[in-house]
Amino acid sequence: MALVFPFDPDIRRASTIPARLYVDPVYLELERERVFAHSWQLVGRIDQVAETGQFFTAEIGNDSIVVLRDGDTLRGFYNVCLHRAGPVAHGCGKRQTLQCKYHGWTYTLNGELLRAPEMEGVERFTPEDMRLRPVAVDTWGPLVFANLDGKAAPLADFLEDIPARVAPFRCESMRYVMRKEYELACNWKVYVDNYLEGYHIPVVHPSLHKEIDYDSYRVEPHRYSSIQHAPLRPVPSASAASAERRYDPSRAEVPEAVYGWIFPNVMLNVYMGQMQTNVVLPVAHDRTVVVFEWFAANPPADPATDSAWSRLVAFSDEIQDEDVEICETVQRNLRSRVYDRGRYSAARENGVHHFHSLLHEFLT
Ligand code: FES
Ligand SMILES: [Fe+2]
Numbered sequence: 001m002a003l004v005f006p007f008d009p010d011i012r013r014a015s016t017i018p019a020r021l022y023v024d025p026v027y028l029e030l031e032r033e034r035v036f037a038h039s040w041q042l043v044g045r046i047d048q049v050a051e052t053g054q055f056f057t058a059e060i061g062n063d064s065i066v067v068l069r070d071g072d073t074l075r076g077f078y079n080v081c082l083h084r085a086g087p088v089a090h091g092c093g094k095r096q097t098l099q100c101k102y103h104g105w106t107y108t109l110n111g112e113l114l115r116a117p118e119m120e121g122v123e124r125f126t127p128e129d130m131r132l133r134p135v136a137v138d139t140w141g142p143l144v145f146a147n148l149d150g151k152a153a154p155l156a157d158f159l160e161d162i163p164a165r166v167a168p169f170r171c172e173s174m175r176y177v178m179r180k181e182y183e184l185a186c187n188w189k190v191y192v193d194n195y196l197e198g199y200h201i202p203v204v205h206p207s208l209h210k211e212i213d214y215d216s217y218r219v220e221p222h223r224y225s226s227i228q229h230a231p232l233r234p235v236p237s238a239s240a241a242s243a244e245r246r247y248d249p250s251r252a253e254v255p256e257a258v259y260g261w262i263f264p265n266v267m268l269n270v271y272m273g274q275m276q277t278n279v280v281l282p283v284a285h286d287r288t289v290v291v292f293e294w295f296a297a298n299p300p301a302d303p304a305t306d307s308a309w310s311r312l313v314a315f316s317d318e319i320q321d322e323d324v325e326i327c328e329t330v331q332r333n334l335r336s337r338v339y340d341r342g343r344y345s346a347a348r349e350n351g352v353h354h355f356h357s358l359l360h361e362f363l364t
Contacts, residue, residue, distance in 0.1 A: 003030060007360040011353040015341040017360070019334045022187040025285040027363075032061035032282075035264050035362045038149040039224075040158045042266045042279050043067060045176055045293075046142050048092060049074060053109065056092035059281075060148055065135050066098070067144055070109035076135035076146045077111050088132065098132075107132055141171040142295055143277065145266075153224075160222040162260040166270045169258070174275055174295035178303045180313075182290045184324050186331035188265060188282040189359070191290060194327055195259075195267055195278070196351035198228065204322050207315075212257075221354035228259035228351065261351070263358045273297045276316070286331060292316070 003026070008014035021027045043058035044067060055068035057079055064079035066089040077098075079087050086102025089095075097114060098107045106115040111132035119125055136147040138155035140163060145155050156163075184191060194200065198217040202209050213231040220227045260268040267278040274296045281289045294313075300306035303313070333339060344353050 003027075004364045005360070007357060009357060011344050011346045011350055014344060014353060014356075016344065016352075017189075017341070017356045019336075019340050021359075022189055022331065022334045023285065028187075028282055028285045030363060031264075031359075035359065036061040036148075037063070038147075038152055038362065039264055040138070040145040040147045040152070040155050040262065040266075042143055042262075042277060043146045044144045046139055046144055047176055049144065051094065053094045053096050054092075055089055055095065055098075057087075057089050058146065060146065063148060065146055065148075067135075067137055067146060068098075068109055073110075074137050074139065074144065075110065076137035077132035078135060080133070081105055082113065082130050082132070083116070141275075142174060142176065158224040158262050159260075160225050161220075161227060162225055162258075162262070162268065165227055166258050166260065166268070166275075169270045169272065169275070170297065171268075171270060171275050171295070174297050175299050177274075177294040177296050177299045177309070178313075179294075180292045182292070182320060182324065183283075184288045184290065184327055185286060186288055186327040187285055187334075188280050188288045189355075190327045190331050190334070191280050191288055191323070192261075192265060192355060193352050194323055194330075195280075196226065196228075196261060196355055197345075197349045198230065199345055199348035200326065204326050205319055208319055219348075219351035219354075221350055224263045224358065226261050226351045226354055228261070230257045230259065232256065261355075263355070264362075274312075292320075 005018050005021070007017065037060065041060045043060070043065070044056045048054065048056045049067060049069040052069050052071055055066055057064060057066050064087065065076055066079045067074065067076045079089055081088050081100040081102060083100065083103060083105050086100040088098040088100050088107060090101060097109070104117060105113060108114050111134065113127040113130040116127055136150060136152065138145050140155060140159055196219065198214065198219070201212070201214060211232060213233045216231045218229050220229070258270045260270070265280040269276040269278065274294065277293045279291045281291065283289055300309045303309045
């Protein structure tokens, strides 16, 4: 079976990527190697590594990493001991050294081997030359990203216009509120494809359709990211229709939601006063976990009991349930003997075509 596939850079002529990319497990291994190991992954938050010695672990593809603060510097390492590949950190916490959970070798916060018990008499063993393998880390707003590829372009090159575009929302001063995980029976790309277009909103999300000005909805692709603009529909004053609306643009400083996507699997959904991050993590070729984290300019004291916050999460859940259902159905249909490749709406699916062209670039 050919791993490569043809792809037309002109959306008007292009067909979508072949169905086998969604249903054949061989592609997930290829994507872990060629996509996830060469892109910036959202792995945590700055507030988790605020003080020296604070650390958290994360997984990127098949690799475990640890991110920690060492004074002013944020560092990332593969979570793999140089002795016999034990883990040097578990979960999250605060320590002044990293001690391997297998035979207890100890490393400094800058990755040098500090102590290796009972290694006397071992030849050509120079602890000074042994360091944990580094991973690139960088931050934006309250978020920490990591990249396994030492030669990758800087995070700023992947974010491109997103920071400038969401600057009026002041995300850097937003604080973490809560996290939710959803498990879906679909390939991770089905979820990303679905995220990258507003084309399905009128059919799949009738209540969201009432909030946004669908005709003005547009997707702006950049090099490694894209930005979706979803202007809110004006609320008709004192009408029955206004009572059922959730967002009123006339009361917002910035009357728009901005949906930023960073290749391949990170989404930043920014609204007035709050931001939601989505990270799409493949578990298997047909299983995906999507992690939602919410941040707010004025976080509620207790999100579980705050009524405004609960309404916001309930609306997000409603949209998510609608997306999960269609994504899982599409995944089943991608296995159909009659379907292989489809076509794109040039007006509405340029974000999906852009994602597929980046996939094509990284995979082939
Ligand atoms: S594997 Fe780390 S000390 Fe042995
Ligand atoms: Fe959707």
